[in-house]
Amino acid sequence: MIETNVSKHHESILEVIQSYYQLTKPRIIPLLLITTAGSMWIAAKGQVDPILLLVTLTGGTLAAASAQTINCVYDRDIDYDMERTRHRPLPSGKVQPRDALVFALALAVASFSLLTVFANLLAAGLAMSGIVFYVLVYTHLLKRHSTQNIVIGGAAGAIPALVGWAAVTGTLSWAAWIIFAIVFLWTPPHFWALALMIRDDYAKVGIPMLPVIVGEKPTVQQIWIYTLVTVVTTQLLVYPLHVSGIFYAAIALMLGGLFIYKAWQLLQNPEDRSLAKGLFLYSISYMMLLCLAMVVDSLPLTHYAINAVANQLHSLVS
Ligand code: HEM
Numbered sequence: 001m002i003e004t005n006v007s008k009h010h011e012s013i014l015e016v017i018q019s020y021y022q023l024t025k026p027r028i029i030p031l032l033l034i035t036t037a038g039s040m041w042i043a044a045k046g047q048v049d050p051i052l053l054l055v056t057l058t059g060g061t062l063a064a065a066s067a068q069t070i071n072c073v074y075d076r077d078i079d080y081d082m083e084r085t086r087h088r089p090l091p092s093g094k095v096q097p098r099d100a101l102v103f104a105l106a107l108a109v110a111s112f113s114l115l116t117v118f119a120n121l122l123a124a125g126l127a128m129s130g131i132v133f134y135v136l137v138y139t140h141l142l143k144r145h146s147t148q149n150i151v152i153g154g155a156a157g158a159i160p161a162l163v164g165w166a167a168v169t170g171t172l173s174w175a176a177w178i179i180f181a182i183v184f185l186w187t188p189p190h191f192w193a194l195a196l197m198i199r200d201d202y203a204k205v206g207i208p209m210l211p212v213i214v215g216e217k218p219t220v221q222q223i224w225i226y227t228l229v230t231v232v233t234t235q236l237l238v239y240p241l242h243v244s245g246i247f248y249a250a251i252a253l254m255l256g257g258l259f260i261y262k263a264w265q266l267l268q269n270p271e272d273r274s275l276a277k278g279l280f281l282y283s284i285s286y287m288m289l290l291c292l293a294m295v296v297d298s299l300p301l302t303h304y305a306i307n308a309v310a311n312q313l314h315s316l317v318s
């Protein structure tokens, strides 16, 4: 009897923890952290202090979790009406809105303190501005009112790249803004590909996502343009900025080529949902591998290997 009660108690604690965990929309956070890491490695020229890395990624996680939790509180009405989001902790009644807000505040305070003490005030301030931008500009001002919601709101998702750069250098340089721009420009193809697949859900609750308002063809045209501009922007780190080298340039071109190819296929068949799904899934691998290439390219070992190969080639030719 006692045993049953104890195990029930444990089960409910676990359920509560799981509900709070779900409030943070945890599946998106790793990719935000990968962009932060890519930025940190370039900023540190391949030699990142492991403690600073840990602190920055933890602070970034706490800030993103806070932002997502507040978004869950704000959007609990429409989340209840959409099939995809109905089972989230607030619409399903597992967590009370007030408790979720206290949780979000605690996460934000923890993030700000950690980043201020162990990184710097600029990194901490940027993380907080990410929360404010995502909640105020995207969730409150734009999401329900403009077809440009995710274009402008997408800036919030690009802020972690600035946080990473700031944590390492204490300032923001051109390169930091280029990495910001890469994530910013990548967001419309990433999200609109998904929105093409689930536009009926958004239409049902009156969210003016681009495919709901203008239809498939103009949406895929926009996706096409943003994809091209994203791929061109990735090369600015190589030229004129010279912060990344030949390894990154080659990988970014290959990944970009495939991104363009998939966007082109969709441009030819705007109503094909499996192509939209393919582009959405690829957009995630694309960003992950692109940031990984930034990291590998920045490592001293990579410079060493590329110089060795270049010297070999040189001696073969001469
Ligand atoms: C305003 C900007 C953005 C919007 C509106 C958006 C929206 C979405 C939505 C609705 C999903 C589906 C999630 C679900 O099924 O619950 C998704 C998935 C995802 N997003 Fe975004 N996204 C944005 C920006 C970003 C950014 C900046 C990143 C990271 C750099 C990102 C990373 C991901 C990942 C990794 C997934 C897949 C999650 C999974 O495995 O289910 N997103 N996004």
Ligand SMILES: CC(C)=CCC/C(C)=C/CC/C(C)=C/COP(=O)(O)OP(=O)(O)O
Pocket (backbone or CB within 6 Å): 028, 063, 064, 067, 068, 071, 075, 085, 126, 127, 128, 130, 131, 134, 143, 156, 157, 158, 159, 160, 163
């Ligand atoms: C530095 C810092 C704290 C940055 C925060 C950035 C952040 C949390 C970006 C997330 C972007 C995102 C996945 C939006 C989901 O849209 P949605 O909420 O409209 O999706 P839904 O339809 O699933 O609710």
